[in-house]
């Protein structure tokens with residue numbers, strides 16, 4: 280990979296004075312024109328991680344650089360960053376002011392960032408690019424007068440009008456009807472293919488990652504436990520957690536369903552050893568014992584394998600099987 284657009288290095292984000300380790304030592308890179316899907320159950324730290332990339336969460340440790348510039352959460356750094364990084368939040372209805380027209384919603388960002396040119400014309404062009412055609416039909420309407428899918432297109436238009444290099448999309452289609460999710464993902468992908476923008480798309484739905492991502496990163500309890508090319512991670516998942524997530528995706532056939540047992544993870548009480556061990560089927564089934572690694576699973580914390588291959592996993596069982 281040439282110089283990555285985004286570089287996240289050993290980042291930690293904590294709440295409650297360090298009690299809640301929402302993001303607990305994460306490193307990842309995103310290249311120019313690349314789409315990374317960030318997946319994992321609710322509460323695993325996905326939103327916190329992408330908020331930190333746009334400077335909304337102070338880091339307890341680590342560094343983040345975008346396009347060669349280090350992300351800081353002070354006001355000046357944030358302004359400069361916003362032209363390069365845009366974020367689409369989870370709920371398109373909450374993100375739009377009900378009393379502002381769709382035209383205003385898009386021109387507002389252009390004005391705040393003092394983008395050169397006729398902001399009305401730029402807004403119309405951005406709406407048309409986002410599939411709201413003809414844009415004149417949408418400029419003077421209010422958010423409640425259009426559909427949920429169209430509202431999401433308005434938010435995408437507003438973000439993309441600023442020509443960011445990186446788009447962070449937090450569950451961009453979670454609130455939409457299944458029938459239009461594909462269209463919105465295809466729209467996001469079109470900016471990648473045409474303009475070379477990079478995207479991190481957060482989702483708790485692994486099925487969606489198939490549709491949009493070049494690479495997939497799987498998060499568990501504040502940490503990335505598996506990362507790699509989408510094809511590889513989704514066709515040949517290595518981490519028992521990824522396997523369990525995939526086994527319940529309806530579109531994926533031929534995997535035995537694995538319902539995860541145990542308590543839902545709590546970032547204020549991260550288990551010792553491998554943080555997944557209390558719920559891990561490899562340990563529960565006795566396979567870890569047979570591999571002679573059960574004590575390691577319970578006692579030795581681990582991060583992703585060193586970066587020798589694009590597909591990497593943080594699992595004692597996988598690592599011991601590879602080294603044999």
Ligand SMILES: Nc1ncnc2c1ncn2[C@@H]1O[C@H](COP(=O)(O)OP(=O)(O)O)[C@@H](O)[C@H]1O
Nearest residue numbers: 294299301320321322323324325326327328546
């Ligand atoms: N502002 C906050 N104060 C305290 N805890 C928080 C805050 N934001 C998030 N958390 C906690 O951090 C963890 C990760 O949250 P989040 O990043 O929203 O996860 P996800 O997006 O994967 O569902 C959760 O346990 C959540 O309760």
Ligand SMILES: [Mg+2]
Nearest residue numbers: 325326327449
């Ligand atoms: Mg979230």
